[in-house]
Amino acid sequence: MPEENINENTGSEIPDQPGASNDVPAPSTPITQAGPDRSETHHFRNVILLWIALSIIGMLLVGFFGSSFFPPTASDVGNSANFTFVLLSVLSIPVALFVFVFLGYSMFAFRVKERPTEDGFPIHPTPALQIGWLGITSVLCLFLVIYGLFAFFQESVAAPSNTLVVEVTGQQWLWTFNYPQYGVSSQGQVLELPVNRPVVFHVTSKDVLHGFAVRDLGVRVDANPGEMTVTSVVTPNTIGSYTVVCVELCGLYHSYMWSAVKVESDSSFNSWILSQGGHL
Amino acid sequence: MTEVSEVKRTTLINTLFPSVVSGVLLGVIGAVIGGVLVSRLVENNNDATLVAIYTGWVLFFFIGIGAFNGVWKWGLDRRDATIEEDYQMAGKGQGRWRYFRYTTDHKVVGMQYLVTVLILFFFGSMGAFMIRLEQSMPGAIFFTPSTYNTIVGMHGILMIVSTIIMVSGPFGNFILPIMIGARDMAFPRLNALSYWLLFAAIPIFLSTLFVGGFPTGWTGYAPLADQSLTPGMDAYCFTIIVFAISTTIAALNIVTTVVVMRTSGMTWGRLPIFVWGVILSVILGLTAFPSFIISQVMVLMDRVFRTAFFIAAFGGSNWLYEHLFWFMGHPEVYVIALPAMAVAAEVATVFTRKPLFGYRLMISGLVGITVLSVLVWGHHLYTSGSATALDGPYMLDTELISIPTGLFFLCMIGTFWRGKIWATAPLLFVGGMLVNFVIGGITGIYLADLPTDELLHGGMFVTAHFHFTLVGSMVFGFFAGFYFWFPKMVGRRLDPLLSKIHFWLFEIGFLGTFLSLFYAGLQGEPRWSANVAPPFATANLIASLFAILIAASVFVLVYNVVTSYLRGEVATADEWGGKTLEWTVPTPVPLENFEKLPVVTSLPYNYGTPIPAKESATADTGFEAPLQPQAES
Numbered sequence: 001m002p003e004e005n006i007n008e009n010t011g012s013e014i015p016d017q018p019g020a021s022n023d024v025p026a027p028s029t030p031i032t033q034a035g036p037d038r039s040e041t042h043h044f045r046n047v048i049l050l051w052i053a054l055s056i057i058g059m060l061l062v063g064f065f066g067s068s069f070f071p072p073t074a075s076d077v078g079n080s081a082n083f084t085f086v087l088l089s090v091l092s093i094p095v096a097l098f099v100f101v102f103l104g105y106s107m108f109a110f111r112v113k114e115r116p117t118e119d120g121f122p123i124h125p126t127p128a129l130q131i132g133w134l135g136i137t138s139v140l141c142l143f144l145v146i147y148g149l150f151a152f153f154q155e156s157v158a159a160p161s162n163t164l165v166v167e168v169t170g171q172q173w174l175w176t177f178n179y180p181q182y183g184v185s186s187q188g189q190v191l192e193l194p195v196n197r198p199v200v201f202h203v204t205s206k207d208v209l210h211g212f213a214v215r216d217l218g219v220r221v222d223a224n225p226g227e228m229t230v231t232s233v234v235t236p237n238t239i240g241s242y243t244v245v246c247v248e249l250c251g252l253y254h255s256y257m258w259s260a261v262k263v264e265s266d267s268s269f270n271s272w273i274l275s276q277g278g279h280l
Numbered sequence: 281m282t283e284v285s286e287v288k289r290t291t292l293i294n295t296l297f298p299s300v301v302s303g304v305l306l307g308v309i310g311a312v313i314g315g316v317l318v319s320r321l322v323e324n325n326n327d328a329t330l331v332a333i334y335t336g337w338v339l340f341f342f343i344g345i346g347a348f349n350g351v352w353k354w355g356l357d358r359r360d361a362t363i364e365e366d367y368q369m370a371g372k373g374q375g376r377w378r379y380f381r382y383t384t385d386h387k388v389v390g391m392q393y394l395v396t397v398l399i400l401f402f403f404g405s406m407g408a409f410m411i412r413l414e415q416s417m418p419g420a421i422f423f424t425p426s427t428y429n430t431i432v433g434m435h436g437i438l439m440i441v442s443t444i445i446m447v448s449g450p451f452g453n454f455i456l457p458i459m460i461g462a463r464d465m466a467f468p469r470l471n472a473l474s475y476w477l478l479f480a481a482i483p484i485f486l487s488t489l490f491v492g493g494f495p496t497g498w499t500g501y502a503p504l505a506d507q508s509l510t511p512g513m514d515a516y517c518f519t520i521i522v523f524a525i526s527t528t529i530a531a532l533n534i535v536t537t538v539v540v541m542r543t544s545g546m547t548w549g550r551l552p553i554f555v556w557g558v559i560l561s562v563i564l565g566l567t568a569f570p571s572f573i574i575s576q577v578m579v580l581m582d583r584v585f586r587t588a589f590f591i592a593a594f595g596g597s598n599w600l601y602e603h604l605f606w607f608m609g610h611p612e613v614y615v616i617a618l619p620a621m622a623v624a625a626e627v628a629t630v631f632t633r634k635p636l637f638g639y640r641l642m643i644s645g646l647v648g649i650t651v652l653s654v655l656v657w658g659h660h661l662y663t664s665g666s667a668t669a670l671d672g673p674y675m676l677d678t679e680l681i682s683i684p685t686g687l688f689f690l691c692m693i694g695t696f697w698r699g700k701i702w703a704t705a706p707l708l709f710v711g712g713m714l715v716n717f718v719i720g721g722i723t724g725i726y727l728a729d730l731p732t733d734e735l736l737h738g739g740m741f742v743t744a745h746f747h748f749t750l751v752g753s754m755v756f757g758f759f760a761g762f763y764f765w766f767p768k769m770v771g772r773r774l775d776p777l778l779s780k781i782h783f784w785l786f787e788i789g790f791l792g793t794f795l796s797l798f799y800a801g802l803q804g805e806p807r808w809s810a811n812v813a814p815p816f817a818t819a820n821l822i823a824s825l826f827a828i829l830i831a832a833s834v835f836v837l838v839y840n841v842v843t844s845y846l847r848g849e850v851a852t853a854d855e856w857g858g859k860t861l862e863w864t865v866p867t868p869v870p871l872e873n874f875e876k877l878p879v880v881t882s883l884p885y886n887y888g889t890p891i892p893a894k895e896s897a898t899a900d901t902g903f904e905a906p907l908q909p910q911a912e913s
Contacts, residue, residue, distance in 0.1 A: 043698070069799065069802055070802055070803075071802075071803050071804065071815075077734075078735070080731065081731050081732055081734065081735050084729070084731045084732050085726070085732055085802075088725060088726060088729065088732065092722040092725065095718075095722065096718045096719070096722055098693075099689055099693060099714060099715075099718045100715065100718065102693045102696070102697065103693065103696060103711060103714055103715070106693075106696035106697055106698075106699065106701060107696070107701060107703065107711060110632075110696070110697075110698060110699055110700065110701045111701045111702075111703055112700050112701060112702055114702075115702060115857070116633050116700035116702050116857075118633070118700065119633040119634065119700065119887040119888035120632050120633040120634035120698055120699035120700045120701075120887060120888055121634070121698045121699075121888060122634060122635050122887060122888035122889055123634070123637060123694065123697065123698060124635070124637065124638065125637060125638040125641060125690070125691075125694060129690075130638070130641060133686065133687070133690050134683065134687075137682065137683045137686040138683055140682075141679050141680060141682050141683055144679050144725060144728075144729060145675060145676050145679050147729075148675055148679075148728075148729040148730050148731060149672055149675070149730070151729075151730070151731040152671070152672075152730040152731055155731065155734075207503070208501075208503050208504040208507070208598070209501055209503070209504065209598050211663070211737075211738045211806075213737075213738065213739075213804075213806065215735065215739075215803070215804025216804070218734065218735055220663050220734050220735060220737050220738070221663050221665065222663050222664045222665055224592075224598055224599065224664065224665060224666075225503060225591075225592040225593075225598060226592025226593065226597070227592070227597075227599075227665060229664075229665030230665075243813070245804075245806045245809075245813075246806065247737065247738030247739060247806045247807065248501070248738055249429070249432075249495070249496060249497045249499075249501065249504070249807070249808040250504060251429070251495045251496075251504055251507070252425050252426055252429070252495060253425055254425075254429070254808060254809070255420060255425060255428075255808070255809040255810040255811035256425075256811055258813075
């Protein structure tokens with residue numbers, strides 16, 4: 001492939017160009033294809049086998065033990081997100097190993113001790129390799145996009161009729177939780193939720209940007225001053241204590257802007273509502 | 281006797297004025313004048329006073345350093361500078377002192393940038409170690425929350441600023457013009473201006489420490505930034521404005537240089553890949569940085585003139601800031617990435633003694649990244665509630681970037697394959713970069729994908745991810761270039777053993793630190809938190825222990841650079857056997873670089889193809905660059 005046919009007209013006008021008249025275009029240097037060299041095929045076979053073997057081991061390990069890296073979740077949204085994690089991790093193992101194995105193999109097999117006195121074997125990508133590589137990476141990428149959109153829209157279902165609405169207001173540096181259906185407000189205290197009942201959070205802020213996040217429920221949304229953001233419908237499915245943290249830097253005591261979350265049985269939730277002066 | 285002392289005195293005056301000394305002196309005077317005037321005129325507005333001080337400093341600093349001398353000398357005189365005056369401006373015969381003046385020689389500017397970047401890195405890394413210290417134990421015990429927030433913000437901004445300029449500044453100014461066969465940059469005086477603007481921004485930034493720091497972290501989110509309790513915010517905004525102007529000027533200069541100053545035969549298809557990386561990066565910067573300037577001007581107006589661009593109660597919106605900021609903020613990481621990736625490719629060809637595997641493929645990869653990255657910023661706003669309907673398209677575009685990035689990896693792996701791999705420090709850093717970049721890239725998928733980002737947004741996972749890309753990949757790419765070009769720029773060799781120790785300490789410490797933080801992020805640790813909650817304590821402690829290795833690597837680097845600069849071996853002209861044009865000129869590089877401008881007839885990667893000497897890239901310079909076997913250590 002001749003290199004000189006790309007844009008000879010550079011528009012460069014440097015006054016003294018002593019060699020300008022000698023500017024003979026280089027004869028076309030043909031691309032040296034990676035020929036069927038014996039040592040090359042042997043290296044190539046090794047590295048591909050190594051890659052396949054390590055990929056299988058890695059995918060199995062991540063597939064079976066990957067979920068132990070994540071904290072157990074206490075909601076349907078959290079569970080599906082954890083599944084997506086494991087799936088993406090299994091898929092990314094062969095991709096990462098492709099680079100690691102080729103790089104590592106090259107570093108060991110082709111290393112020279114001293115300053116090299118001769119050049120490496122010049123290879124250039126064949127059109128088949130270029131198209132194949134582009135094709136495979138495009139398919140992987142499209143899979144990610146389609147899967148991501150699918151999983152995302154699965155989360156955004158319409159709220160069932162028995163959905164609990166909790167109004168969350170952030171301010172420097174505490175959270176306020178309102179239960180408009182019950183006429184209850186719990187300022188800077190605990191966010192109490194009944195188990196197995198869908199809940200949706202309406203989140204806003206009084207002063208600056210805050211981030212409302214409960215990792216165990218898979219809820220994370222910004223609290224914007226002057227705007228209301230609504231989370232997707234979440235159903236907590238495990239009784240227990242969790243934490244709300246602020247995940248957008250909001251000033252001095254950002255690191256302390258925590259609140260407790262209590263997921264409890266229906267009867268405890270109802271008695272708590274009554275104890276706060278609410279109505280059922 | 282009196283005559284001699286008279287001469288001495290005039291030389292001393294000529295040396296000191298104009299120079300950085302007179303610049304700082306006048307700058308301080310200007311700051312005082314500005315501050316006193318405005319505090320008298322406008323009462324009870326600290327922000328106005330601070331902005332006046334900073335404006336006075338910048339204006340008078342540039343008067344003092346002689347940036348406006350051309351206006352008197354040539355502008356009002358209506359004539360061009362003579363050759364002698366140009367040489368004078370370029371620092372001819374001024375020895376070391378030319379580094380402290382408004383010098384136009386691109387090599388001087390490159391060295392100024394290099395030293396500045398290294399110093400900024402040093403202070404930025406000290407901030408990082410303070411953060412690791414604070415997070416090593418649960419509870420905020422080492423710093424007050426306000427100090428901690430300021431440390432986090434200063435670390436962030438110092439590192440972002442220095443990574444933006446780390447390749448395009450030092451190597452883009454010193455190496456790039458030689459690489460394309462030019463005698464200097466297209467606009468040498470603008471080149472000096474871009475560096476000294478950066479210099480002028482540093483004291484402004486440090487002044488934030490004396491007015492109480494700033495609470496917003498590096499992103500400077502409004503309306504938090506609008507709150508009047510924190511005058512240190514003015515310093516942040518002003519620094520960003522000055523810095524972004526400096527970068528814009530530098531970018532224009534680099535683009536013009538590459539477009540019009542290439543030597544005969546240096547077609548676009550023969551440009552070294554490094555030049556491609558830098559020009560694409562600065563073009564991307566030119567589209568991104570205006571919105572950065574605008575966002576900070578608006579914050580300053582909110583603070584000084586009590587406008588309400590970002591205050592919801594008066595009709596403003598914090599989303600406006602977020603969009604303006606990330607419209608700069610995401611292309612900006614590719615502004616950082618592109619030249620560092622190109623450096624890695626350049627270094628890989630030399631140390632594998634192979635042509636770049638797929639030169640055009642890599643260019644198309646870099647171009648693809650440039651184009652796609654302009655429209656990805658919305659993924660920073662997935663959880664913001666702004667324009668939720670656009671989340672899908674942003675996700676598509678973000679994940680599409682993995683395709684051109686994949687081309688980069690293909691080209692790099694192909695370049696290593698069957699090379700004569702000479703494992704020097706630059707090559708080790710390229711290898712480390714590829715490993716870290718894979719991890720950084722793949723963890724980016726979790727953040728680009730909506731369902732998983734919903735769990736990770738604003739968490740430690742994000743912190744670990746962008747440290748893998750910015751530090752593990754791009755700073756490693758910078759260090760590959762640093763070890764590669766240090767002998768050319770400084771004329772001395774770095775100690776190879778210490779260089780390798782630096783690499784291994786850095787890489788092991790880096791992997792340990794940020795893999796632990798990935799784990800903490802998966803458990804749900806929030807970002808920016810001084811007060812580490814007990815469930816994340818172990819991972820954070822491990823991260824902090826590994827950070828000690830990184831700290832050690834910093835000191836190894838400092839020791840290596842200082843001792844090599846003072847008494848390192850003298851480097852040869854073609855230290856590594858490179859074939860790009862900068863290795864054909866003598867070391868130290870003379871003023872104007874080339875005696876005769878070279879004529880280029882092929883790509884500079886013709887390893888392994890026996891090419892007659894006549895047709896090699898250096899044929900007409902009369903300077904052969906044979907591969908002389910040299911002891912490396």
